[in-house]
Amino acid sequence: MAGKRAGRDGFGQAMVELGEENEKVVALCADLAESVKVHYFAEKYPERYFQIGIAEQDMIGTAAGLALSRYIPFATTYAVFAAQRANEQIRLAVCYNRSNVKIAVSHAGLTTGEDGATHQALEDIASMRAMPNMTVLVPADASEAYEATRAAAAYEGPVYLRLGRTPVPELTNGVGQFEIGKARKMNNGKDVTLIACGIMVERAIEARDILKEKGIEAEVINMHTIKPIDEEAVVESVKKTGCVVTAEEHSVIGGLGGVVSEVLSEHSPVPLMRIGTQDTFGESGPPEELLTKYGLTAEKIAEAAQNVIRKKKNTAMSTN
Amino acid sequence: MQSVEYLEKVTKRIKRDIIQLCSANTGHPGGALGTAEIFAELYFSRLRHTPEQPDWEGRDRFILSNGHICLALYSSLARSGYFDVEELATFRKINSRLQGHPSREDLPGVETASGPLGQGLSIANGVAMAQKLSNSDVNVYCLVGDGELQEGQIWEAMMTSAHHKLDNLALIINWNNIQIDGKVNDVMNIEPIDEKFKAFGWNVISIDGHNLQEIKHAFDQFEKNEGSPTVIISKTVLGNGISYMEHEAVWHGKAPSEEEALLALNEIGICGFADDLVLK
The missing domain is CATH 3.40.50.920 (Rossmann fold)
Structure with a gap:
């Protein structure tokens, strides 16, 4: 079996490529850049990277403002702090506005591990999929996370991208092209x-x-x-x-x-x-x-x- | 730029629209009436905008954060040509584009949905950052209510505006000291507003929000300021100019009866613009 990689690694890799290919792609983070693997993007494109600090609600609103000005913002943090902490901001500024914001989150679920229940989002898919205009993606491995990130950037509209934290074997590589909405x-x-x-x-x-x-x-x-x-x-x-x-x-x-x-x-x-x-x-x-x-x-x-x-x-x- | 005399007439036109629309339906007249001068200056003198092409990238942006005062916004949008003046009459009715709180997806000229308080400044920050990134000279204006400063997200956003040196951003605070449950400073004290913003690194300007000369001067100062965001603390009277409404919290979200509306229109006085006129 080839080396294991986590979903967030595929995301980090796709972000660097997207940064190169499309100058409209920008990223925001709430003090978790390395955990979410957006630090590669930040190092390469510092002028298109916005550190917002520990303020997820503000980050989502700011991302919406960038999207309303025709940028393609990826707002990154842990699942709990986006889907749950900033739930109403996602509803109003992102979904109701149908703004082109991509919410990319890591540390979803039990595999967040030792940090415990406070940091293990187990209800985020339910709340995100209930929102009109939202697309919800949960890739299986690093390759699929890579493909999903690129598909999210190409898609016009709000996307919730739920990334894994723990490394998993490659399951999808070469199996086929990723398409949103196609199992x-x-x-x-x-x-x-x-x-x-x-x-x-x-x-x-x-x-x-x-x-x-x-x-x-x-x-x-x-x-x-x-x-x-x-x-x-x-x-x-x-x-x-x-x-x-x-x-x-x-x-x-x-x-x-x-x-x-x-x-x-x-x-x-x-x-x-x-x-x-x-x-x-x-x-x-x-x-x-x-x-x-x-x-x-x-x-x-x-x-x-x-x-x-x-x-x-x-x-x-x-x-x- | 338009003269103060002209904008006084525009202010009356906006206030008459607010009373007429609200009376015929429901809505929030108090805060809207108190900000009519700000809307007159922005939409009819200050903003570089093209109502016939609402998505023109070079337009200055106005972000309404306290969406409940949208009567003033809808009047300004219709009177500047974003949609037909007759459509104002559909406000808050079923199948209308003029929602009880603004919907960006529905109505041309609305830069963002709003209503749930405390979110507008974050969105305005994002828009201002985008302009910096694109090297554009577009200015971003954001209006909040004073009670809205009780929302935590505002203080997160205040840090962001200053940290990212968004000198293309002006925040206007409608300081009428009234919120639903009473006087703002009794419900939850927000003062001293000016010192708090100074401590956060903002360029602070305080004005009488009913004095068009002071409003003009404040925006001129904003345009000259470099390296920090500007806040204009605009002292106003809720329900300004309507004797029975002034300073009364009940008029935050109550519509006047037909009789009360007539009294209000008399007190505002004639504006000199016909009911269906688009002001260019």
């Missing part, structure tokens, strides 16, 4: 659909391999765009498999599991289970141990998959 199918399968985003894509692939040994063929979908959701990809896949497990490093309320449930209950109701945090805060600890403790593992996904397959069979028997 990436990682492999075909006929027995169950596993829909994952962010770092949970890696675990869904591991779950697929566990299930294979039991003779179960799982289809893995990397849902890097939470909004607009690729309804067609979800519905098409369950037509074939008849059951679904979602997996995300986020609360099961309102995130990927929420949106997939919404789509399927309207278009094609099937047995479904959601892997994610169960309406709880996180805590301090090493990322891997936290993921295990809160049930965000390949084993749990595989277990849930067998569960929904059983339910599917029971439903089929009772209706026959």
Whole structure:
């Protein structure tokens, strides 16, 4: 396996290239430049980099002002401080204005690790996707984060880009071109659909391999765009498999599991289970141990998959 | 630049619009009436703008932060030609572009949505930074209410304006000492405003916000200032010129009845411009 890299590394790399290619691209940061990997951009293009200090609400407003003047600002901080601290600023100055602001955040979810629950955003996808005009991207690895960053810059309108902090293996490199709103199918399968985003894509692939040994063929979908959701990809896949497990490093309320449930209950109701945090805060600890403790593992996904397959069979028997 | 005499007439036109629109619908007359002179000077004398081409990049920017006083903005936009004067009558009605608080996506000339307080200065900072980055000579004007200074984001933004030396930015504070729950300094004291801004590194100018000569002079001083942002602390009277409204917190967000509106229009007096006239 090639070296592991975090989503934020792919973002940092894309930003340097975008800076070179497009003089309208600017970046803002609230005192976390190196953590968010925007420091490479800052070093190379100091005149287009704005340090705002520990003032995220002001940063979002300032980014909106730059966007209203036809720049393409990337406002960077941790997920908690953007989506949650500056929530109303994002609603008014970014979404209601439909200003071309890109909110790029790292340290989302449990893998923020030892910093603990205060810094682990587990509700940010829910609040961001509820906002009109917002696009929500959750790339799976560094390559996809790189592609998503470039796609966000090319897209006209507000984008929330949720980046991972911990290094993950390359999963998407060479698999295909990234397109906002177009799910990436990682492999075909006929027995169950596993829909994952962010770092949970890696675990869904591991779950697929566990299930294979039991003779179960799982289809893995990397849902890097939470909004607009690729309804067609979800519905098409369950037509074939008849059951679904979602997996995300986020609360099961309102995130990927929420949106997939919404789509399927309207278009094609099937047995479904959601892997994610169960309406709880996180805590301090090493990322891997936290993921295990809160049930965000390949084993749990595989277990849930067998569960929904059983339910599917029971439903089929009772209706026959 | 227009004469003070002309702008006095414009001020009356804006105030008459505020009363007429608010009375026919709902809205926030008090603060809007108190800022009519500022709007007259900006939209009809100071701003370099092209209403027929609202997105012209070389336009000076006016950012309204306290969006509830949008009656003054809508009157100024319509009277300077951004949209038909007749459309003012749709204010706050369903399917209108004239929302209860301004919507940038809906109405030409609105630089940003506003209403939730404390956000305008941050947005104005971003616009001012963009002008510096583009080496443009565009000036940025931002209006806030005095009660709005109680919002924490304003103080974050005040640091940013000074830190980034945004001398192309003028902040105007409508200091009428009234907010919804009473006198600003009883609800939550904000004074001394001038010393606070000085300590934050701003160029501070204090004026009588109903004196057009002083307003002109303050903006002239702003245009000459280099290396720091300018704040114009504009002392005004809520509901200025309407005897029963002046200084009364209830008129922050209450519309006058038909009878009260007639009384108000009498007190403002005729402006010399027809009801449907666009002032060029």
